[in-house]
Amino acid sequence: ECLKWMVEAGANVNRASDHNGETALHGVAGSAEARSVRLLLEHGANPNARTKPGMRTYALWRDARVRGETPLHRAxxxxxxxxxxxxxxxxxxxxxxxxxxxxxxxxASWYLRDKSIIDQLWYEGSGVGPDFPPDNPTNS
Known part of the structure; x- marks a missing residue:
């Protein structure tokens, strides 16, 4: 409710931290809070906003530095x-x-997510997948 009130009162949903570039969408994408993600996106949040590589984050991740990731990386x-x-x-x-x-x-693979998550991100034609050289035997 607090987020909804702030957004409806005109808060800038794309305001990024001067320190590390994190936006509100980065924060809520790293949770299962779909309602908050939807609210921010409906009010124009940029799904491709990137953090500043090498800066300290206060999110609970595998390390304490952001790496130029997007909200999709966190989700x-x-x-x-x-x-x-x-x-x-x-x-x-x-x-x-x-x-x-x-x-x-x-x-997603680093955090050992379910196959359904992998399939969602690695869809036909996306160009996203392992970077094997064409002559690599593991690519057959």
């Missing part, structure tokens, strides 16, 4: 299919790589 790590779908439907780009060259698919 993939958290593993909420509803949040991932909301972001994809809003135009989130699953091919964006963070500062370590990882896609949201990489984050």
């Amino acid at each position: 993939a790590a958290w593993g909420s299919p509803q949040v991932i779908q909301l972001l994809l439907d809003a135009g989130a780009d699953p091919t964006i790589r963070d500062a370590n060259k990882d896609t949201p698919l990489s984050w």
Whole structure:
């Protein structure tokens, strides 16, 4: 309710932290709170906003530094299919790589998410998948 009140009162949903570039969408995408994600997206939140690589974050992740990730990276790590779908439907780009060259698919696999999450991010024609050289025997 607090988020709804702030957004309806005219809060800038794309306001990014001067320190690390995190937006409200980064914060709620890293949770299973689909209602908050939907609210921010309906009010124009950018699903492709990126954090500033190397800066400290206060989110609970595998390390304490952001890596130029998008809200979709965080949703993939958290593993909420509803949040991932909301972001994809809003135009989130699953091919964006963070500062370590990882896609949201990489984050989902790092955090051992269900096959349904992997399938959601690695859909036909997306160009997102393992980066095997064409002559690599594991690519057959």
